[in-house]
Amino acid sequence: MVTAFLKGRVFVGDGRVLDRASVLVDGERVVKVAEGEIKPPRGARRVDLKGRTLLPGFIDCHVHLCMDGQADSTNLARRERLPLMTLEAARSARRTLQAGVTTVRDMGGFEYLDLALREAVRSGLIPGPRILASGRIICMTGGTAWMFGAREADGPDEVRKAVREQIKAGVDVIKLMATGGILTPGVEPGSSQFTEEELRAGVEEARKAGRRTASHAQGTQGVLNALRAGVESIEHGIFLDEEAVALMVRQDAALVPTLSPLYNILEMGVENGVPQFAVDKTVRVKPAHLASLRLAHEAGVKVALGTDAGTPFNYHGRNLREAELLVENGFSPAEALRAGTGLAAAVLGLERDLGAVEEGKLADLVVVEGDPLADVNLLTRAEAIGLVMQGGRVVEGSHRD
Ligand SMILES: [Zn+2]
Secondary structure, three states: OEEEEEEEEEEOOOOOEEEEEEEEEEOOEEEEEEEOOOOOOOOOEEEEOOOEEEEEOEEEEEEOOOOOOOOOOOOOOOHHHHHHHHHHHHHHHHHHHHOOEEEEEEOOOOOOHHHHHHHHHHOOOOOOOEEEEOOOOEEOOOOOOHHHOOEEOOOHHHHHHHHHHHHHHOOOEEEEEOEOOOOOOOOOOOOEOOOHHHHHHHHHHHHHOOOEEEEEEOOHHHHHHHHHHOOOEEEEOOOOOHHHHHHHHHHOOEEEOOOHHHHHHHHHOHHHOOOHHHHHHHHHHHHHHHHHHHHHHHHOOEEOOOOOEOEOOOOOOOOOHHHHHHHHOOOOHHHHHHHOOHHHHHHHOOOOOOOOOOOOOEOOEEEEEOOOOOOHHHHHOHHHEEEEEEOOEEOOOOOOO
């Protein structure tokens, strides 16, 4: 089946915009991108791009498909909830895809449900984004996320073993907890958790197996520990300083700032069931978090879009609000769109196939009614997300032409 997207605005993914371009998709790949007219082959499906924008399928670098946006996630990860969690996760995967997010990196699952979802999507059992799965989060005993089925490990040897277990289970990426966090009671976001030595052992094991690492890292010392250990992706990065930012630039490490929880937790608050400790910590860290993002952005750190979807009121399918929040915090719309397409693909190591509307790439594409470069808020309006294509196939439930 050939699809021809005709004469419209194309956001390539690297920040470039073609004002009046046409794109041909044959099978699962983009086979032609041309400025102006293109003569579609006979029998091709035609999609008129007049007044619309064609973008690469979005990539969310930080979600939790095993969490469903419940106000209080502290008591969520219970074995007896697993059947319900599975159904909710399948719904979340579908909503994510229909919103135009065709790839996600899941940053911590429960009982390897994230791996099962990845296979279910791959085999066509359920609709969903392509999933990079991290399996069990690895943290110190009593560390951040311990109550979410994390693998607790202490000392470099045990961290090594924990990483090997995740690789044995088949994960794509390793998540290591370098500091305290917001949603785990009794830990402070600013405090360090794994030592540099422990993190280094984890990174070494991951690299041997060709896996990248991401580190939940909020406090300054923890961020530095993670970077010195060679972690490729800093999640949250609440308390960054000049040294951390310089190191990120030098090592080409990415920042995934996850602004959405910051806003959702404060907007909904204790009155809607968010635990008091989570609200209190969020109130305390918000100014530092936004200042850190500004510092990183100005220094030229690679900032990739990630939502932490699944955390309180942070619903799957609302992922692109993060692009709005990046724009609210100093990014140009083009930068925000790139953070969720070309740059995100590079951060996840998927740039050969994804993140751009380019000849040879997989046809993961989104048609947006209007121009998100002029109004980035369009992306969160369901009616503005037109056809979504994944690997050359139109996603059911996305609008058809
Ligand atoms: Zn997270």
